Amino acid sequence: MGISSWFNNNFTDPLLLVLRGGADPKHLSLSAALGFTLGVFPICGVTILLCGMAIALLGSFCDASTVLLSNFIATPIELSLIVPFLRCGEVITAGPHFPLTSDALKKILSGQASNEVLLSVAHALLGWLVASPFIFATLYVVLLPCFKILLSKFRGPPLTETEPLQPHSEVVFKVRDV
Numbered sequence: 623m624g625i626s627s628w629f630n631n632n633f634t635d636p637l638l639l640v641l642r643g644g645a646d647p648k649h650l651s652l653s654a655a656l657g658f659t660l661g662v663f664p665i666c667g668v669t670i671l672l673c674g675m676a677i678a679l680l681g682s683f684c685d686a687s688t689v690l691l692s693n694f695i696a697t698p699i700e701l702s703l704i705v706p707f708l709r710c711g712e713v714i715t716a717g718p719h720f721p722l723t724s725d726a727l728k729k730i731l732s733g734q735a736s737n738e739v740l741l742s743v744a745h746a747l748l749g750w751l752v753a754s755p756f757i758f759a760t761l762y763v764v765l766l767p768c769f770k771i772l773l774s775k776f777r778g779p780p781l782t783e784t785e786p787l788q789p790h791s792e793v794v795f796k797v798r799d800v
Contacts (some may be wrong), residue, residue: 624689633787634665636687636691637691638776639687639775640673640687640688640691641714641776642686642776643685645685645688645773647766647769647770647773648766649683649684649685650685650688650690650765650769650773651761651762651765651766651768651769652683652684652762653684653686653688653689653692654688654689654692654761654765655674655684655692655757655758655759655761655762655765656676656680656684656689656692656734656758657673657688657690657692657693657696658687658692658693658695658696658757658761659754659757659758659761660672660673660676660693660749661673661692661693661694661695661696661697661699661700661792662696662699662700662703662754662757663750664700664703664707664708664743664746664747664749664750665702665743665747667699668700669696669697669700670690670693673690673693676689677689677690682743691764702761703750705722706749707745707746707749707750707753708720708742708749709748709751710745710748710749710752711744711745711746711747711748711749711752712745712749714745714748714749714752715745717741717745718738718741720738720739720745721744722742724789729732740745784794
């Protein structure tokens, strides 16, 4: 399985299903911005629960598959934003600078987290809490025209579950001697 088939299966095909599903560009941009904003939450593994709660609370105001797809896309960015969120929280509270060392990571993984580590997690959460409205608003404003363009190009009759997204070309099997 190559990178292009992985990309098609995990990104392109779900996006085409959403676009052909007949959704409104405002709902799609709201959902994508929400999923991405929750997807960069600085505690790994919690983002899917946050997205599930947001989908349950917002109901018909958002598209669940778009929230989850944008959450999936935000995962690598989540890991890269933990330190900026931590530093932002430290600046806001004028708290002590938390040294990012291997010793701190060992304490966290072994369950011997000190008050220093717990305070750093609180700083990262505060940094995310301050930055998240700006992330959400920026993404919504940027994604709204993008979804309008994409919907005008790809909107068509809704697909059925059995209809493939892309026509499969002729498959040729090679027979090997065993």
